Amino acid sequence: MTARIRVIDLETAGPGPTDVCEIGWQDVVSHAGRWRLGDERGSLLTNPGRPISPDTMAVHHIRDEDVEGAPFWIRAASAVLRPEEGVLALAAHRAAFEQRYCTPRLAGGVEWICTWKCAMRLWPDLPRFSNQMLRYLRRPEGLDHALGLPAHRALPDAYVTAHHLRDMLNLSTPAQLIAWSREPGLLPRVPTGPERGKPWSAVDDAALIGLASDRDQSLRFSAETELQRRGRPGRAAASSARQATLF
Known part of the structure; x- marks a missing residue:
């Protein structure tokens, strides 16, 4: 059986547990002892059940008319988070955000990998660790620039994150990435205050x-x-x- 980790990215209309308006996914699979991007990727608009504010639309450009008639999050989530073939784990950049909406009931209690936390462990010398900064600081092999755009849409962001995850898995193990992800982020440098920037x-x-x-x-x-x-x-x-x- 092929080991598979599904990278998830969400766009939302607010902080409520059902306020998701888009989910994107990109699989990373193990093949011949190496991890690579899988063929399974996609995105799905979902209806948050309330109006999307102009401030939020200005980030991801998803409008009320785009999600009219789309399934509600609570009905659509499990099919993406719990595919029939199963997953070893789910992953996201700053996964705590996705985990607020992808509850254990919807995701089946599967483990999570946070690529933000793992990036700081594996590449501590980098100056910044956002998803898009890692994209341009690291220039992951095989990343199609066009498929990774536009930023702040679920599928392009999941696609970019998947390249970081692939490289992490080829440097470490799923078990180690999961263990790091259970802990708070280990910041390489002081991020604020008088000691800012110091190791x-x-x-x-x-x-x-x-x-x-x-x-x-x-x-x-x-x-x-x-x-x-x-x-x-x-x-x-x-x-x-x-x-x-x-x-």
């Missing part, structure tokens, strides 16, 4: 402890990972130590 190794302990208390999950995780590498207490331990000084 974590160049940030002093005091600044790291402060960053380990940030509200952003990936920022906290990255700072705590560096503290652990140094054998220093992480956020929880540091918080306990500060509380102890009050008594």
Whole structure:
């Protein structure tokens, strides 16, 4: 049986669980020990059940008249997310967004790969990690420029993401990519504040402890990972130590 991972991209009308107005997919398959793009790809418009705002239309250019008569997301999703042949995993760039709509009930509880998180693990020296920046920084072999356009439509974006995923799978394993995707993003550099742009190794302990208390999950995780590498207490331990000084 051919191993297959289906890359998913969604365009939406809002944050509600049924607000999807387009789903695109592109399969990546294992062949003779190597991963490549499969023949299965496509896109489907779905009716979000409410008007699409002008602000949202300005991003993906999907209009109310385009989705009139299209199936509702709740009825259309499973056929794409759970094909008869099965999938090893689903994948998306910044997969947390797709997972908000592709719930375990619709996707069958399958594992997910986040290509944003995995890109930071495999290519940490790159300056940026958005889907389109990776496209032009890396220039993946075989990527047809026209098929990857227009950006911010579901099938072209899934097609571009699939090239990143193919290359990741040929450098690592599905199990490793899934494991990285379960964790917060490991940022290669500090993304904000006075330490912005510095590698974590160049940030002093005091600044790291402060960053380990940030509200952003990936920022906290990255700072705590560096503290652990140094054998220093992480956020929880540091918080306990500060509380102890009050008594």
